[in-house]
Amino acid sequence: DSGVTQTPKHLITATGQRVTLRCSPRSGDLSVYWYQQSLDQGLQFLIQYYNGEERAKGNILERFSAQQFPDLHSELNLSSLELGDSALYFCASSVVGVGMGNEQFFGPGTRLTVL
Amino acid sequence: DAKTTQPTSMDCAEGRAANLPCNHSTISGNEYVYWYRQIHSQGPQYIIHGLKNNETNEMASLIITEDRKSSTLILPHATLRDTAVYYCIVRGGSQGNLIFGKGTKLSVKP
Numbered sequence: 001d002s003g004v005t006q007t008p009k010h011l012i013t014a015t016g017q018r019v020t021l022r023c024s025p026r027s028g029d030l031s032v033y034w035y036q037q038s039l040d041q042g043l044q045f046l047i048q049y050y051n052g053e054e055r056a057k058g059n060i061l062e063r064f065s066a067q068q069f070p071d072l073h074s075e076l077n078l079s080s081l082e083l084g085d086s087a088l089y090f091c092a093s094s095v096v097g098v099g100m101g102n103e104q105f106f107g108p109g110t111r112l113t114v115l
Numbered sequence: 116d117a118k119t120t121q122p123t124s125m126d127c128a129e130g131r132a133a134n135l136p137c138n139h140s141t142i143s144g145n146e147y148v149y150w151y152r153q154i155h156s157q158g159p160q161y162i163i164h165g166l167k168n169n170e171t172n173e174m175a176s177l178i179i180t181e182d183r184k185s186s187t188l189i190l191p192h193a194t195l196r197d198t199a200v201y202y203c204i205v206r207g208g209s210q211g212n213l214i215f216g217k218g219t220k221l222s223v224k225p
Contacts, residue, residue, distance in 0.1 A: 002158065033212055043159070043202075043215035056212055090158050094211070103149070104213060106158030 003027065004107035006091050012113045018079040021110045025072055025093030031055065032074040033094075033104060034066055038087040049074055081114045088112075119203045124220040127197075133190040135219050137203030140184040146207050148179060150188045152199040153218070159202065162188065193223045 003026035013019055025032050034046040036059075045058035049068035060066075063081075068074045078085060088111050092104040120138040127133040139148065149164040163170055163177045165186070170177045176189040190197055202218040 002160070004158070031211060035213075035215075042217060043153075043213075045212040045214065048211050050211070058212060088156060092158070102211060103161040103164060105161065108158050109156070 002105040002107060004091060004093050004105050006089075006107035006110050008110060009108065010111050010113075012115065013081060014115055015081055015083060017081050017114075018077065019081065019112065021076040021078070021089050021091075021112075023074045023076070023091030023093075023107060025074070025091075026105055029093035029095050029105070030072065031094045031096065031102075032068055032072070033092040034060075034074070034076050035090045035092065035106075036087050037090065037109075038084075041087075043090075046076070078112070083114050086112055086114045119205055119216055121201075121203050121216065121219045123217070124222070126222050126224055127190075127193045129195060129223055129225050130192055133193040133197065133221060133223070135188040135190075135201050135203075135221065136185065137188070138185045139203070139205045142183050142205050143207070146205050148177065148183075148186050149204040149206055149213065150175070150177065151202045151204065151213070151215075152197075153202070154196075154199040159215075162201075193221075195223050195225065197221065198223045 005024045007022045031050045033048045037043045046060040048056040066076045088109045090109045092106045094104045150162040151159040153159045165177045179186045200218040
């Protein structure tokens, strides 16, 4: 158990819908990362927040957005869903945002299925 | 970021040492070598990281060559539970996120 929690574990929805994935980082970790893992693209970095502020952006679509709240939990919002958005979505957390020792601890993931 | 090259797959007998190689010939001076693994659709798990010196923890050892162009992750006594995809990642000190390649699929066989 990494200490990172993600809800829900599974999510099945239809094209065009909007969903929200939630992540609670390990106690004391200030940085949260979101990654997407699909069969054809592998693990891809989406976005990073550090202490409530956006820190880095990766291959995140404009239909996707995220935020980190004052209690440091984070939510990833996916809208206008398409079949290709079906994937595993992982959240990770780390104590610091960059630098030495910035090992990341991953949650169990949310499996999103868009029908 | 420096790119890494890993074998697509490897087999290892249970109880033997598993040695997973990684080439990162374009690594720069401030970039670290990280190893993560992912056991069948679970969240990736941090294993170990290093800059120049060899490192050891309760899970594994990391051997980095003197020129830092390659490294080897060693699982000293592989068990069936070590069957996973192992990712070698090179990351700069000013960067937060990880860039995953395809990794090495390690199969530990009885």
